[in-house]
Amino acid sequence: MKTNQEMVRYIDNFSVIQRTSDGYFDANGLLNQWNSVEGNPERSMKRFLDSPKTNEFIEALINDESQRSKMQFPDIQAVKSIKSRTLKDGSKTIGQVWMHPLLFIKFAMWINPTFEVKVLRFVYDEMIRYRNDAGDAYKELSSAVMKIVPSHFMPKAMQKIGEALNWIIFNSHEKMLRNKHGDEGKLRELWQLEKKIAGLIEEGFISTYEQLISYLRKLYRKNWEPKVLTV
Structure with missing residues (x-):
């Protein structure tokens, strides 16, 4: 079993978290940063994940990963969501959406055409x-x-x-x-x-x-x- 650590990477001025256990990125962390910048057009995670093009890409990605790893289709997830939760002190954690690295790249480029270059x-x-x-x-x-x-x-x-x-x-x-x-x-x-x-x-x-x-x-x-x- 791989020991997991979370590395902070940077795309332009935005920090993104990547975990070492499977290479997945926290897409929600990037989205929150993007939406918090004044003047940026607001983006929705649901809109991206519900897009037919995104779903076509995810299907192709999972099929490719299945062939590479010899795993069955249901065992591979392109998106792994962790909901926010309330801690004992009353504070709430921020929900995370961990994406396969290739899906994360597609997501990051979808956020904004200018950002796509970054x-x-x-x-x-x-x-x-x-x-x-x-x-x-x-x-x-x-x-x-x-x-x-x-x-x-x-x-x-x-x-x-x-x-x-x-x-x-x-x-x-x-x-x-x-x-x-x-x-x-x-x-x-x-x-x-x-x-x-x-x-x-x-x-x-x-x-x-x-x-x-x-x-x-x-x-x-x-x-x-x-x-x-x-x-």
Whole structure:
């Protein structure tokens, strides 16, 4: 079971909450902020959710998620609402409407055409951020590798390590491969893996080039080799 935390993200001047357990966003929090700004045309959650276009999108989204996760249709929810409730001190909590990330993007763009540009910028910037983070983590990894290989072998060692990382994450290799991938999830995986390997070297768990290559081979087999069914 995943431990849930709530992260605060920003789209322009609006803060949005995303929970780590399933990646869902609190759409009602964004809506309340939008409606509280003087001069903004008021938007209704009910109007958005009752829209035929929204329902068509939700159906397509759930079908796609069902195919990806191999779950049955009823087990997947694109919207999860939590009603407001009265606390012991008499105060009330604010109701939350947690939306699947893709539905949330559609909702945020529906709020306002001008705001739509901000949402698209938010999505684009997140993808670019992970690509840049992966580049920075690669430099961090290089600094760590320098501690376990001779200086004259560094160019060759980093070439082999870079190839191995591509195979582990993308199951392929070519020059500048990471720049050709627009998949935020893959770029995030690459960034996390580079950080992890650098940490293992810094902490002494990997102390030789041979150990590092062996570790990378194990990761590749884990990610891509077919699992043999055992009885």
